[in-house]
Amino acid sequence: MPDSYAVVLDVLTHTFGVPTTEVSPHRELGTLELDSLARAELALILKERLGVMCSDQDVPPGVTVEALAGLLDARAPCRPRTGPAEAG
Template sequence: METVYQMMATTLSEHFGVPEDHIHPDATFEELDVDSLARAEMLAVVEGRLKVTLDQEPGGLTLGEAAARIERLLAGGTGGAATAAAPPPGTGPASLPGPLL
């Protein structure tokens, strides 16, 4: 089974032309020259592939940190789907602080 990180790395390479040898868990989107529009497109790909709704713009996290946050979000969801849309504070696993990607 493909991990969230592997899916993100494949998407960055295939959809956004990021050279595979530049992609590693400690790289940030900024270091990979992935601009805000491409990050928004990346969110759409992640949402479609993982059946999850992410409402936060990718930030300064590394790819590894972003993948770990998404995996935690998925693990706390029900039926394999999770929502990061603004629930009341502290009411569930979707209330993660900070950017998801």
């Protein structure tokens, strides 16, 4: 599963044209000039990209980029770790 913060950053910068220098973990979405329609679209795109539930209620103007990514990470299904088999 992709890192949610990286996906949020990618969507904000590439889909909505927010300059990378404007996005930081503690930045609130409302300060990035995203109106309610843009935030609803953001929620839909994140839901599609990450495969987790995300609605317009999850992206109010006061939510930070980091908090949104944390919410998405918390909703991600747990996946077993893959790696070398343990010698036994």
